Amino acid sequence: MSGITIQPVRTRRERRLFLTFPWRIYRDDPLWVPPLLPERARRIDPRRGVFFRRGEAEFFIAWRDGEPVGTICAAEDRATNERNGRRDCMIGFFECIDDYRVAEAMFQHAARWAAQRDLNALYGPFNLDYEDSYGVLIEGRDRPPAIFCGHTPPYYQGFFERFGFQPARGDNLAYAIELDDTTPAARRLFRLADRVRARGRFTIREADMDHWDEEIDRIHYLLNVSLAHLPDHIGWRRDALAAMLEPFRQIVDPELVLFAEVDGKAVGWLPGIPNLNEVFIHVDGLRHPWDYVKLWWYMRRQPECLAVKSVLVLPEYWGTGVSVLLFAEMGRRAKAKGYKWLDLSLTSEDNPNTPVLAERMGAQLYKRYRVYRLAL
Known part of the structure; x- marks a missing residue:
């Protein structure tokens, strides 16, 4: 197809090229946050990557006239497919120059x-x-x-949809909340939280880092039960969850990882983590030794944003106000620690609760992402 060939990644040099190809796409994009290459290298390594405990993956580079012009990964998540009764092929690491013919060749492959x-x-x-x-x-x-x-060029949407991909589910949304307790929305939130607190039913506590494994067990249960109602929900494996959270164990502020409890049982979870993308945007993916010096320097700074990546409440406690109580407490603590705004991401349009709650708190929708499916 127009001199385009798709070749599997086999050598160490090809693996390095696969991982660094995004720099060719985004080098002039000031909004792009380069991925950390050591983490990405670990992720695609069958000996070290968590994914390979449950499936297989193969990585490809698109070539034209001796130059790399795109990358893609095709993978079979056997464990998730079996659990959900599907036969999906996961695609990822999709990067492409602005030429639909290249995208078409990679999708066909x-x-x-x-x-x-x-x-x-x-x-x-x-x-x-x-x-x-x-x-x-x-x-x-x-x-x-x-x-x-993530961050992708505007033309990726057109490439997927031109090939025939359809939205797999409702879009995933990112909201921003300015930490200003003088706004009408903030005052309303704190009034509602005071009413819920006065009932005396819920206790809010911070994460217990001395009992990390037990906290992972609680989070794992809350994730899989609280989100089970969502269309296309993919249940979490405990090992995958533990691997994802482990890097944050040393940097998270336990006072900003909140659990709601009833009689000692965790019924809600609201984690806040520093928005490390404010650091990573300056360190060029740790491609060079001197980038580690920049990492050390920028890690000393207080990020402006606290990222809230999940809002979990057991279904039997929906409508009780526990989520309002969690958000009010998070806002109070984050502002006291010097954060300027909260990122709430990502939540699905299919979720009947979180988008409504976010908008009632005065949150502004600031990013929208789409996952696609193509029947073969």
């Missing part, structure tokens, strides 16, 4: 890879991770993404 394994749909983009930098950015190019959110 992924479709052939899937057919050889009796898979019946392409699903993504996910970079071997259902929570980190997934989907295609549809709206919101006025500021860099918060941690665990």
Whole structure:
């Protein structure tokens, strides 16, 4: 196809090229936050990557006239497919020059890879991770993404949809809340929280870092029960959750990781983590030794944004005000620690609760992402 060939990644040099290809796409984009290369290298390594405990993946580079022009990954998540009764082929690490013919060639190659394994749909983009930098950015190019959110060129949406991909579910949304307790929305939030607190039913506590494994167990249960109602929900494996949270164990402020309890049982969870993308945007993916010096320097600074990546409440406690209580407490603590705004991401349009709660608190929608599916 127009001199385009799709070749698997086999050598160490090709693996390095696969990982660094995004710099060719985004080098002049001030909103792009480069991924950390050591983490990405670990993720695609079958010996070290968590994904390979439950599936297989293959990585490809698109070439034209001896030059790399795109990358894509095709993967089979056997454990998730079996659990959900599907035959999906996950695609990810999709990067492409602004030429639809290149995207078309890569999509066709992924479709052939899937057919050889009796898979019946392409699903993504996910970079071997259902929570980190997934989907295609549809709206919101006025500021860099918060941690665990991605950034893609405007033309990616057209490439996916021209090939025939359809939205797999409701879009995923990112909201911003300015930490200003003088606004009408903030005053209303604190009044509601005071009423809930006065009932004496719920206790809010911070994370207990001395009992990390037990906290992971609670989070794992809350994730899989609280989100089970969502269409296309992919249940979490405990090992994958623990691996994702482990890097934050040393940097998270336990006073900003909140649990709501009833009689000692965790019924809600609201984690706030520093928006490390305010650091990572300056360190060029740790491609060079001197980037570690920049990492040390910028890690000394207080981020302006506290990222709230999940709002979990057990279904039997919906409508009780516990989420309002959690948000009010988080806002109070974050403002006292010097944060300027909260990022709430990502929440699904299919979630009947979180978008409504965010808007009632005065949050502004600032990014929209889309995950696609193509039946084969």
